[in-house]
Amino acid sequence: MNITRRALALLALGTALVAPGLSQAAEKTIAFMRGGPDPYYQFGMNAAQAAADKLGVKLITYSANNDPTQELANVQDAITKGVDGILIYAVSLSSEKAAIAQAKKAGVPIFFQYGYDESILADSAGIMQIDLFNFGQPVGEAIGKLLPEGEYATITGKLGRGDAEAFAQSFKNGMVKSGSKAVSVADLAADWDRQKAMDAASQILTAHPNVKAIYAANDDMAVGVAIAIDRAGKSGEILIGGNNGAPYGVELIEKGQMTLTGSNPPSIASVHALRLLLGVIDGSVKPGQFYYAPTQLITKDNLGDAIPWDAQPEMVAKWLEEPLPQGAAPPVPPAN
Amino acid sequence: MSSPAATAAASASRKPGGLRTLDIGRYTLLIVLLLIVVITAIGNPRFLSVNNLMNILFQVSALGIVASGQTILLIAGGLDLSVGAALSVAGLATALTIMSTGSVTLGILAGVVAGTVVGAINGMLVATNRATPFIITLGTMTFLQGVAILMSGGSPINGTGALFNVFGLGDFLGVPWPVYAMIVSILAMFLILRFTTLGRYAFAIGGNEEAARLSGIPVRRIKIALYALSGLFVGVAGVILTGILDSGLPSMGTGYELRAIAAVVIGGTPLIGGRGSVIGTLGGVLLLGLVSNSMNLLGVGANFQSAVLGLIITAAVLLQKKS
Numbered sequence: 001m002n003i004t005r006r007a008l009a010l011l012a013l014g015t016a017l018v019a020p021g022l023s024q025a026a027e028k029t030i031a032f033m034r035g036g037p038d039p040y041y042q043f044g045m046n047a048a049q050a051a052a053d054k055l056g057v058k059l060i061t062y063s064a065n066n067d068p069t070q071e072l073a074n075v076q077d078a079i080t081k082g083v084d085g086i087l088i089y090a091v092s093l094s095s096e097k098a099a100i101a102q103a104k105k106a107g108v109p110i111f112f113q114y115g116y117d118e119s120i121l122a123d124s125a126g127i128m129q130i131d132l133f134n135f136g137q138p139v140g141e142a143i144g145k146l147l148p149e150g151e152y153a154t155i156t157g158k159l160g161r162g163d164a165e166a167f168a169q170s171f172k173n174g175m176v177k178s179g180s181k182a183v184s185v186a187d188l189a190a191d192w193d194r195q196k197a198m199d200a201a202s203q204i205l206t207a208h209p210n211v212k213a214i215y216a217a218n219d220d221m222a223v224g225v226a227i228a229i230d231r232a233g234k235s236g237e238i239l240i241g242g243n244n245g246a247p248y249g250v251e252l253i254e255k256g257q258m259t260l261t262g263s264n265p266p267s268i269a270s271v272h273a274l275r276l277l278l279g280v281i282d283g284s285v286k287p288g289q290f291y292y293a294p295t296q297l298i299t300k301d302n303l304g305d306a307i308p309w310d311a312q313p314e315m316v317a318k319w320l321e322e323p324l325p326q327g328a329a330p331p332v333p334p335a336n
Numbered sequence: 337m338s339s340p341a342a343t344a345a346a347s348a349s350r351k352p353g354g355l356r357t358l359d360i361g362r363y364t365l366l367i368v369l370l371l372i373v374v375i376t377a378i379g380n381p382r383f384l385s386v387n388n389l390m391n392i393l394f395q396v397s398a399l400g401i402v403a404s405g406q407t408i409l410l411i412a413g414g415l416d417l418s419v420g421a422a423l424s425v426a427g428l429a430t431a432l433t434i435m436s437t438g439s440v441t442l443g444i445l446a447g448v449v450a451g452t453v454v455g456a457i458n459g460m461l462v463a464t465n466r467a468t469p470f471i472i473t474l475g476t477m478t479f480l481q482g483v484a485i486l487m488s489g490g491s492p493i494n495g496t497g498a499l500f501n502v503f504g505l506g507d508f509l510g511v512p513w514p515v516y517a518m519i520v521s522i523l524a525m526f527l528i529l530r531f532t533t534l535g536r537y538a539f540a541i542g543g544n545e546e547a548a549r550l551s552g553i554p555v556r557r558i559k560i561a562l563y564a565l566s567g568l569f570v571g572v573a574g575v576i577l578t579g580i581l582d583s584g585l586p587s588m589g590t591g592y593e594l595r596a597i598a599a600v601v602i603g604g605t606p607l608i609g610g611r612g613s614v615i616g617t618l619g620g621v622l623l624l625g626l627v628s629n630s631m632n633l634l635g636v637g638a639n640f641q642s643a644v645l646g647l648i649i650t651a652a653v654l655l656q657k658k659s
Contacts (some may be wrong), residue, residue, distance in 0.1 A: 037586060042490035159638055189638035194492075194581055195588065199395045203632035206388045207380060220492070227582060231505060248494055248583070 028278065029058045031078035033088040036066040039246070041089050043309040044113065044266030048087065050316040051271040057278065068095035075099045079106040085125065085277045086110040087270075096120055109287060111277040113269065116330055121288055125280040128273045128291040130264045131331040136167040136217065138297050139241040139262040140174020143213050146239055146259065149181040152213035153204045155221055157192040164189060167217040167243060169334075185211060190221050197224030205232045213239035219249025219261055226257040245298050247309055253300055260299040267311035269293040271319045279324065289327030364655045365602065365619040368648070369626060376630035383633050390512060396625035397514035398423075398577040400618065402592055403599040404518075404525040405455075405569025407617045409469075410600050411529070412538040412562050413545060413609030416458055417473040419570050419596055421480035423589030426451040426574025428484055431493035431584025440498045447575035448568065454480065455567015459560035477593065484586040493584040503579025514576050521569060525614040528565075538562060542609025599624055602652050623652060 032048050034041035045061055052059040060083065064071035068091045078086055079102060086103060088110060090096040096115050100123050103110040109125035116127045143152070154171055157164035172184060185208045190196035197216055201224065204211055214229075216222035222242035229238050235257065242249045245263020252258035272291070279285030298306045308315070376383040402419050409416055416422075430447035434440055458476055462469045506513050529535040537558045540548040549555045573592075578584050599620035605612025627648050631641050 037485045037490045039491040156638075186632070186635070187638060188632060189641070193587070193590070194583070194585060195577070198581070199391075199628070200632065202391045202395065203388075203629055206382050206385065206391060207633045207635075209382075223492075223583070224581070227504060227580070248492055251494070 027056050027058050028084045031083045031086045032059050032061045034063045035089045035091040040266050044270035047267035047311045048270040048274045050313050051274050064091050071095045072098045075102050085281050087277050089113050090115045109280045113273050125287045126276050126289050128293050130293045132163050132166050133331050134170045136171030137174035140171040141178045142260050143241045144175040144178025144180035147182045147213045150212040151185045151210050152182050153186040153211050154215045155188050155190050155197050155200050156217040159189050171215045192218050194220045194224040197221030198228045201225040201228035215241045217243055219244045219246040263296045263298050265307040265309055267309050268307055268319050272325050290330040291325045368652050372626050372630050380633040392625045392629050393515045394512045396621050397518040398573045400518035400621045401521040401569050401573040403596040403617050403621050404521045405566035406596045407600050407614045408538050409566050410605045411542045411612040413542040415469040417593045418477035420589035420592035421477045422454040422570045423574045423592050424484040425480050426571045427578040427588050428487045428584040430575050430578045434496050444575050448571035451571020452568045456564035459563025463556040463559040488586040496582050499579035500582035503576050517576050522618050
């Protein structure tokens, strides 16, 4: 009995002496949340994990499987776990608002990748994304320079959220800006899906045999377009512009089956987003700012400099040495 | 076979007006198909080009194979919501096997086996539980979606070599190989439904499961066999779609379950089972493919396409019901 009491007292004393030291050395814990199983999120998460390992940060990962309810549950669970911050690719604007309300109540900074809305910026740790309204423009300008005249078509993603519509429109704006006289003969939607894009491209080639360029609003669809062109025996005759700079898109450019892609690599963006969130947590970065995610136009001429989605640890280490992105004015929708 | 079973099957297919309704339904579908063809041909003469017609058949080939398998399930009063996710799993099994072994033959085998095994497991779950096939296969669908993501790491598995050369680019006498695969699948299902004991049992179980059981039909075993058979078709479709896309994708089967069921129902097979035909299913598959193709060729705006497709499908089904 006495021995037990003494042992307990010693244990309590030891814990009291060691605990402060433990808490001082405790690593930061960040919850990384994906909206769904999309490869883009996966690669972003992988790069953030590599950066977290180098920075001595613990990263806990969650996926909402495109379910806003699950996303909110994930946010609540992370807060309950006592995370220091949340880095999130949100499912939708409504779920963003719910997530931000929960995080704000708990005093946990939450940084968004994509899903910018004016109403949530001030309460967020920050938001990083591309300029959705002009994402397709550099691709349009580049294709326009290669196609001074003739016919072109666009295949975009799932309509209804605004991004698919904006990508196709900004591509067309780029074509006009390049000075090209080429005319748009078809605008189809293929829901960001490879097979649907292949079918759509086949139909474009049937209805408009003289089409000389096709824009696919993501590289997954560009693969489908390339297959359709291949099947039609027109490989090398039709320019293909894609978006995202995904590994399979870069591979198509290497093979000469795609002309170029406007890349928005999730890897470097996630690394910078994590750094900014950590800056907000330690007070060195002002919260509530908007940041543009890095973008790059990839052609066969600069393949060697393409920022990979699948970043190796040494590349992540290099990005950690770069200056932090600066806050900027958020993009505004075009007047039309 | 035993006469009680045959009697049960016969009584199921002799429901009042059953045959008549099916025939009229088939004519309705044919009329709708012809209307679409005529309107589109007037709007864009290229619609009737051999190249475009082959494109349509090529585009619906995987759906046609999946829907063929789903036909016998619906006839038997069953349902499999997991066919889309199973298609992804089968396709990924094919792509991953080709990637790791370099053998296209092993890849094909892996895809077909994966589809069949998934189907058999669904069949066992449905046959041995009181829960409806809808709920059970909804569960397996969710599970298989997760399996597909785990298998692929969330990314496409690219490069299928000879499989792409055959199914993606290859043809015989101007007809793409996937179209042959669809024709063979439909023919095989037609023969199974028309001339085999399994087909007769499917009609009997769908017509009246209790009567079928009392007449000596081993309902549980037949259900497992039917789901496995449907899974086999899904596996074949997975292999072919992987070849067409030159890749296995975790999302490649997304939406196939609903489109396959829609094609079967449009083709005149009721959700309650007991009657139906795979030729009708072919009509349903063609309708789905034609509508999409004709809207694109007629230049119908992307914003309208979903609404128009929904209207045409609903109209086709309602016209059949009225008749």
